[in-house]
Amino acid sequence: MAVFTLNVNGKRYEVDVDPATPMLWVLRDHLNLVGTKYGCGIAQCGACTIHLDDVAVRSCMLPVSQVGNRRITTIEGLSANGDHPLQRAWLEHDVPQCGYCQAGQIMNAAALLKANPNPTDEEIEAAMHGNLCRCGTYTRIKAAIKSVVKG
Amino acid sequence: MTIVKTKYGRRSFIKTTVLAGGGMLLGFSWLAGCKPAGSRGEAALELPDEWFEINGFIKIGDNGVVTIMSPNPEIGQNVKTSMPMIVAEELDVDWARVVVEQAPLNTEIFTRQLAGGSQSIRQGWHSLRMAGATARHMLRQAAANAWGVPFDEVTTEMGLLKHEASGRTAHYGEFASAAARLPVPEEVQLKDPKEFRIIGTSRKNVDGQKIVTGQPLFGLDYRRDGMLIAMAVHAPAFGMKLKSVDDRAARSMPGIVDVFPIKTYADDYERQWCDTDAFNEKVVVVGRSTWEVMQARKALRIEWEPAAPLESTDGHRVAMDVLAARKARVVRRDGDPEAMFAKAARIIERTYTAPFLAHNTMEPMNFFAHVTDERAELVGPTQTPEFMEKSLAARLGLPLEKIDIQMTRQGGGFGRRLYGHFMVEAALISKQVGAPVKLIYTREDDMTFGNYRPAYRATYRAALDEAGNLLAFHVRAGGIPESPLFPDRFPAGAVDHYLAEVWSADSNISVGAWRAPRSNFIAGAEQAFLDELAEAMGKDPIDLRLELLARAAARPVGDHNDYDPERYAGVLKLVREKSGWGQPLPQGVGRGVAAYYCHNSYVAQVVDLRVEKGKPIIEKVCCAVDCGIVVNPDAAVNMVEGGTVDGIGHALYSELTFTNGAPDQTNFDRYRLIRHGEAPKAIEVHFVESDEHPTGLGEPPLPPVMGALANAIYRATGKRVYHQPFIKELRSQLPG
Structure with a gap:
């Protein structure tokens, strides 16, 4: 066990955990931020996507000991009032079916748009490849992303 | 307009005991939504001081805000939005002033609380319309009584009661208390489909805002003070059974509370169709956090032995x-x-x-249970709460009325959550450790333990x-x-x-x-x-x-x-x-x-x-x-x-x-x-x-x-x- 100081959604937290604990479980079990989802544990589904600084990472494979002083953003902190353009677009397109994967989808898409505000269809598909949706909402996800792409 | 006989007796319309002040105050459960349907940018609805339960589906607040209970499990098929829409249609209310709440299992009020066979809307259609129409009838009757006018002259529009001749109007909340005390009518009028103003119009997912902001909604998100985390290890192959367990290393690992084998269903129990479980014996690890339990299970030394043919695709x-x-x-x-x-x-x-094929719901199997000698409380994702209540009652030796099942939003179903062995497992684990427990399947547990x-x-x-x-x-x-x-x-x-x-x-x-x-x-x-x-x-x-x-x-x-x-x-x-x-x-x-x-x-x-x-x-x-x-x-x-x-x-x-x-x-x-x-x-x-x-x-x-x-x-x-x-x-x- 070791104490780690974390910057999550602009707030400072201290957690005393096994250094190998993935950020996913630190967020869910220790910080009670459960918007970040567990789906596979091996970085194959994208449900656990968070931002480390501005980059999308799979929190299920990110040990807390490797975070250092980088900023962590989760779906709860993506916007102050739940009104990030992608969150609004997701509602406008009524994207979710079961909804379980959608926080990861939004976080992944948000990082894409931050790095590349004007992606092509192919770039969107490539960037979103790692995010599974078992309900099959892919066409709506793409439409929602495209609706906020600056053209 | 169609006139139909109500088929509800008292069982379907548990009337709230009317308090001296008039009406019964009903609190929101953990699962309750407090925002209007599909809200974005809209201000949250102002909640009323008092709720009046008109029937099992409908509560009306003194300010006219309406709560509609959604009876069936929501697995992504959108029934939590579409079923209340049907009630709201016949109740004749403004959808923007509707709060939807997931109903718990309640066989006294609801029929067929099941997600399966694509039947929720088809089989719910009539009872949902009746629930709305009956409540609307009672509100009209309450207004007619108060205003001293004939029932037929009281009309409704979007949550308002009107008497055209005298120009009187009132919102539903003003007559909710009186309506709740009226007898259930023997027959009610259903709308002609040509009059529909909610059914047939697109309404956003009632949980949309919570989903896109990561609010707790799913079974895996549920937590309770003092709750422990459990995992259940099953045999690595179909046809194998437990031979022996050496749990000494696992027990000594940090955060671990207990390790023990369970038998999900008793040998002499006659299983229901939803009790499929190929791995009846499992080894359970209970601890304080998910990661600690995951680590401890790796330290288990379990011997499994063949008990039946080990099949291969070839x-x-x-x-x-x-x-x-x-x-x-x-x-x-x-x-x-x-x-x-x-x-x-x-x-x-x-x-x-x-x-x-495996079901592979994105949210793996999981369930919360808190079982004491007197009662069992279960919260989580299941497609068959009514059936599983019977399995739980039999396994725990408790009467049905001592088993409470609440449904969370569910991260996919596709049929997998029809089979609720994980609910029984969670209940047995909670009983054994004497604490509230959330049982979690890893993805591997889930994919290798399919139906x-x-x-x-x-x-x-x-x-x-x-x-x-x-x-x-x-x-x-x-x-x-x-x-x-x-x-x-x-x-x-x-x-x-x-x-x-x-x-x-x-x-x-x-x-x-x-x-x-x-x-x-x-x-x-x-x-x-x-x-x-x-x-x-x-x-x-x-x-x-x-x-x-x-x-x-x-x-x-x-x-x-x-x-x-x-x-x-x-x-x-x-x-x-x-x-x-x-x-x-x-x-x-x-x-x-x-x-x-x-x-x-x-x-x-x-x-x-x-x-x-x-x-x-x-x-x-x-x-x-x-x-x-x-x-x-x-x-x-x-x-x-x-x-x-x-x-x-x-x-x-x-x-x-x-x-x-x-x-x-x-x-x-x-x-x-x-x-x-x-x-x-x-x-x-x-x-x-x-x-x-x-x-x-x-x-x-x-x-x-x-x-x-x-x-x-x-x-x-x-x-x-x-x-x-x-x-x-x-x-x-x-x-x-």
Whole structure:
């Protein structure tokens, strides 16, 4: 066990955990931020996507000991009032079916748009490849992303 | 307007005990939503000081805000929005002033709290309308009494009561307390569908805001003070059982509270259909955090031993080849098919297969339980709360009324959560450790402990005369461990000489309902065969189907045909029109069609695709759907899109194989699910306009698209695919 100081959604937290604990479980079990989802544990589904600084990472494979002083953003902190353009677009397109994967989808898409505000269809598909949706909402996800792409 | 008898007695309308102050204050549960339906940017609704329960579905606040209980499990099929819409319609309220709350299991008030068979809307339709209409009636009566005017002169509009002659108006909240005290009327008026102003209009997902902001909604998100985390380790292979456990290392690991074996169901217990559990003995690890439990289970030294044959996919293939070659059990015979095949000028015979599939809900199995000597409280994702309550009562030795089940939003179902062994496990663990517990399956636990879609195989044969006319039709279909065949479905009823046979092979691999059970294979096989048949007969594939359906409508063969040929033809005609069927396509694009009827709804799909280096690129899918009245159109479109993607994905990419009883795919690194770039570029959905009572949509869009996909692949490549996952056959066709 070791104490780690974390910057999550602009707030400072201290957690005393096994250094190998993935950020996913630190967020869910220790910080009670459960918007970040567990789906596979091996970085194959994208449900656990968070931002480390501005980059999308799979929190299920990110040990807390490797975070250092980088900023962590989760779906709860993506916007102050739940009104990030992608969150609004997701509602406008009524994207979710079961909804379980959608926080990861939004976080992944948000990082894409931050790095590349004007992606092509192919770039969107490539960037979103790692995010599974078992309900099959892919066409709506793409439409929602495209609706906020600056053209 | 339709007048109908209410069928509710007191049981259905538990009246709240009226307090001295008038009405009963009802608190919100943990699961309650406190925001208006589909809110974004709108201010949160001001909650009332008091709620008055009019009936089990409806609470009305003193300020006119309405809470509607959604009775059925929400697994992504959108019933948490669409079912309350039906209540709101007949109640005649402003949807913007409705709060939706997930109802707990309550068999005193609700019927069929089940997510399965695409039946929630169809079977709920009447009771939901009645709940709304009855409450509206009681509100009108309360106003009529207070105003001293005839009942018939009190009208409603969007949550307001009106008496036109005197100009009096009031909102529902003003009469909710009085209405709650009135007797339940013996008959009520239902709206004419032409008067609908909520049903048939698109309303956003009531949980949308919570989903996109990551609020706690799902079973895995549930927590309680003092709650422990548990995992249950099952045998690594079907056919194995527990021999011994050495838990010394695991017990000493940080955060671990207890390690013990459990037996989910008692040996002498007569299991219900939803009690499927191939791994009855498990080793449980309980601890303070998920990661600590995950680490400790790795330190367990467990010996498992074979107790039954350890099956492999290769062995399954051999067994299926043998059984498929034999005469099988005849389940339908019309005319004299054998004689027709004997005299046929040409016989077409094709065989189709598909592998086992895992459900792979994105949220793995999990459940919260808090069990004491007196009662059991369970919270989480289940499709069968009412059935599982009985299993829990039997296992815990508690009466039904001491078992409380609350449903969270569920991260997918697809049939997997019909089988609730994990609820019993959670309850047993909580009882053993004397604390509230959340049981979590890892992805590997979930994928290797499926109640899988069975492996199937079907052989179709058609007899043609010299002129290419269809003389007879024969299907022999089987699987491990069940046949996929529905003998009374199309084209039965459309062919004079018809033979259907079934076979099956036993297995100890557990199977269960997987989105559109049996249809999820047989539709694709049958629809691909019809495509080849049309080609052999020199007919357009849609024309052939329409000719057969016209025959079934005019002079049906047999009298047990399980479809309405006119509605079936209706979706084919609609998809023909909307897809631009028959028009030229860009170079390299192939177009295939299929149509199917299941779960009381009709779906036809046209797929346009290209194949580049063995990789299909789906340009477009055009869908035509007849599910009667469409309650929530945009959400219905979403469901059809999802079923289409799901069907294409599984037919193209997914399979679960076994070696010595163990699944070869244990996580998404080896189990292929369709991904973003593989989804259709466009999906169009068209509904047949209808006044028929609504029917299901969760399952019907999935089965036919598998056939349309196979047919499109043929048109694009000149090669037929017969064996799912099709991607393997496509790759094997690549040169070099």
